[in-house]
Amino acid sequence: MFETWFSQADAILLARFQFAFTIAFHIIFPAFTIGLASYLAVLEGLFLKTRNPVYQKLYRYWLKIFAVAFGMGVVSGIVMSYQFGTNWSVFSDKAGPVIGPLMGYEVLTAFFLEAGFLGVMLFGMNKVGERLHYFATLMVAVGTAISAFWILSVNSWMQTPAGFAMNEQGQYVVTSWMEAIFNPSFPYRLAHMLLAAYLTTAFVVGAVGAWHLLKDKSSQAARKMFSMAMWMALIVAPLQVFVGDLHGLNTQEHQPAKVAAMEGHFKSEAQAPLYLFGWPNEEEAKVDYAIKIPGLASFILKHDVNATVTGLDAFPRDEWPPVPIVFWSFRIMVGIGLLMVFIGLWSGYLRLRKQLYDRPLLHRAAVLMGPLGFVAVIAGWVVTEVGRQPWVIHGLLRTSDAASPIDAVGVGSSLVAFIVVYFLVFGAGTVYMLRKMAGNPESTHIPNYARVPMAAERLYHEEG
């Protein structure tokens, strides 16, 4: 009965929207916890080395925020591991033999490691002592990075599949695991995402530090975290521009249609212009209201002003990704990246002049930059995922052929349920994290780490 109201096309569109929604929400938490876990490992290491209590304070301060973010990452991640099957069963059946084992390795090498040692990290200090506790922190940090390794390998295989053949059931079968795991786009995507996670976290830490500096510029804890974050901005943001460029060149080689959409290049041409802004008009195959710099795209993509850059005209119309979404998401990502570089340079200049803690304008800017890393991460994922369309596995399996035999009503109602629950639950979680971040780091409670009898030592979030 319902089938007559909605077509299969609606079901696929809703399933795509559901995946986009749940994964965009999910990626926010890992992007933050990958960075924060490493930051916590650095803080605890520095404390053990220097015994400077400010590091201990910062560790306890960020640990509580980490706990909330990690919990939300876990539960939104469980959804992802079942989402492949509920809405994309054809994809699961065909690609399962390739991506399944990689995700299996993610669970075995990363998820258990993180979850296993998280308990010790959060609640175990006075049970295991400093050294083992530091070990637990390191294991959690390593776990988050290993997790990124596997899941980015999976995603990269979907972008640039390698090392496979097809069996008689129509499934993809791996012929070389090395080639499949280290497929052509994987190293670039992994480096780009890890740096993005570190940068995103650095800008959150920087924003919180700046916020507290604006209230009290003598705060040692606020100074320390702001200073550490600005070092990251100065060093990692330019590095990210470099890695991002390499990633773009790699995409140009393997997925030229995606790059053409990113750049708004409808026709293949020599001395291709770089469109700064404009509105890609797919019907007329041109960029409206364009502000462009002639030849610059050829220079960036081919390192030669006169080189010919492949445009969308080189591909059949039904193999184009949705151009405006890719074009604009790319500009949002790059724009935020350049802002980060600017903040890094500005802070470096003020640090040289010994004014890092004395310029409220920089601090205000840093506060505003706080959430932008997440925006850039999501925009970047939109570029690469929407840019891969109409394929779910590039060049092999179309998204429209990959979905489950579920009708639109089913997918639509679960989508509504996810939207309501996510906004409610993760909205509350965000409020709690912001509340923690608003708390003064100087007054972070340091529990008594002496070994005490069981009764007094259940330190579950000691300040309640």
Place this chain on the structure above:
Amino acid sequence: MDYALIWAILIAVSVFAYVALDGFDLGMGILFPWIKEETYRDRMVNSVAPVWDGNETWLVLGGGGLLAVFPLAYSVLMPALYMPVIAMLLGLIFRGVAFEFRFKSKANKHWWDRAFMLGSMVAAFSQGVMLGAMLQGIEVTDRAYSGGWFDWLSPFTIFAGLSVCVGYALLGASWLVMKTDGPLQQRAYEYGRNSGILLIMAIAAASVYLVSSFENVAERWLTWPGSAALWLVPFVLAIVGGGLLTSLTKQQEGRPYLWALGVFLIAFVGFGASIFPYLIPFEISIWEAAAPDNSLAFLLVGAVILLPIIFAYTGYTYWVFRGKVSEDSGYHE
């Protein structure tokens, strides 16, 4: 080497590990309606706070592992069990975040308590429904689910859902017996007895129903060698059930949890034997569902090396947090 069989056993082990570990922590939420005192609830939540993350990871291994080694079964089961799967995931979201959130906001604590309670119940109930739906059969045509939207819903699956809630309440109560003392522990003994009796009755009823209503299942248990095993089932269930109830009555702290696992293991082996070697009963066998051998072998290397390590550090975590969770937990400074 028969990789599919090895993996079927490994997946069964990880599902059982999931039930054994997450069962008791879902049980905390299921027991909430009977334990309303705030300090008791805090103790219950604290007793599982350091380990729940790891416990739930077994569920991710179940989902991810099924996709990796039995992709066909995964791609048939997920659409077939769409609604209970989504309900389970949403339930797990609520209860998972409630661990953190209920200590973050005094004003909203009672709401997060409810989220913890309902989330745990919905997750447990959905898992039971999925088990029931698998046992009663799933329609398959050409490597895809071909049944309707509500095929998973039947009196039997609802019964299975409720039974799993009862079972997890038993695991939760036996866990509390180990982790608490005083009046809360006394109540845990009582809830353990009640849920234990209910669970054993439920398993018996489900077994009778399966054997009497499904020809394929009946054929296995009513002919040799199944018929011999069938006669053993009531005895084994009686011994383990008796052990459970005795240990609860005699208040032997460490034992009820192990006996409860025994009850689960019997049910698990019994249901498994009813459908083996099918993953989707009597449609898709483990060999038909299995991924190509090189995928199975590749992940098996990792599993053989890593699972013992995982068991070791999981065990270490439990050892670090061994002992009773005390009344005056330190978080209300």
